[in-house]
Amino acid sequence: IIEHKLNRVIVASCSPRTHEPLFRSICQEAGINPYLFEMVNIRDQDSWVHMKEPEKGTDKAKDLIRMSVHKAALLEPLEKIKVAITHSAVVIGGGIAGMTAALNLGNQGFKISLIEKESDLGGLLKSLNKVFPSNEDASNLLENIEIIESHDNITIFKSSIIEKVSGFVGNYKVVIKQNKKTIDIDAGVIIVATGAIPLSPEGYFGYDKKNIISQLDLESLLKNDQVKANNITMILCVGCRNEERRYCSNI
Incomplete structure (x- = not known):
């Protein structure tokens, strides 16, 4: 990097999950902003996929590297900063998954906004007889509804839909619509537990x-x-x- 006075670095190899921090730290040691580094995963996303198709694998590797070069040319230096986070959560979905998440976080002292599009909590659980693998009566799990509805840290918004989500991890702004009323909610995290139809x-x-x-x-x-x-x-x-x-x- 120093010898050739590089201002961008691209590594075409394995997964960024395991090696990106290492290469970024090397860039930083050599005087390059670590965010001017780009990693192309031609192992997991190419050679392993096309193990029996070497020609296709090679062509794909060329395309991936070519795209990475163009992307790297547009990278801008970034710096780490500290920002305050909102110590609350929005849970989308009032079924068993959403209720469990809301109750767990609420019991830890976090303020929770539980959003449910229907007029009641419970979701598909209300239609079930037993649950797998415990073979427990589904009605037993529905008893948590009373606990959640009376919980000091949990605010429930029934008959509500998500209108807009903006922001970033630690500082989200969620806009919901309840009947004809629009409500703004600030949250540090969002849990999506919307279930199924x-x-x-x-x-x-x-x-x-x-x-x-x-x-x-x-x-x-x-x-x-x-x-x-x-x-x-x-x-x-x-x-x-x-x-x-x-x-x-x-x-």
Whole structure:
């Protein structure tokens, strides 16, 4: 670096997770701002991916390095600064994951804003009979709702949606809309626990016919002790692994 009077450094090798701090410290020792360094991961993202396709791997490596060179040319020196952080959190989603996160942080003394788009907390948990792997009654977990609603450190915003999120880690500003009212919330961190929407499998395997139900429908019957069938066949992965949804049990 010193010999050639370099003002940018690019390393094409492995993952920045393991080696970027090392190379940045070397740049700093040699007199270059550490943020004028760029790392190209041609191992994890290239050679390992194209292990049996060396020509494609080489072409991809050239492209990755070429892009990195253009990016490095636009880098600006940066300096570390200390900023005050907001000691509170926004939790998006009032299902079991969101409630658990809010309760854990609230018990540690942090102020929590729990955002739920529905009029009640609980999410899909309200539709379940038992939970895996403990086989515990889902209703037992719903008892936390009363604790959360009376918790001094937790403010709940029901029937609310996120309008805008701005800022950075430690200092976020979240704008929510509750009915027709807009509310600004400051937070140091945001936890996204928005859950999922079950697929209603209309048109699949006779779903609209008698005795053909979804697993969520079955949960409701089990919960109310209304299952009368002796033999049950379960067809899994309905509505996925197709053109509309290529994934299965995945995000």
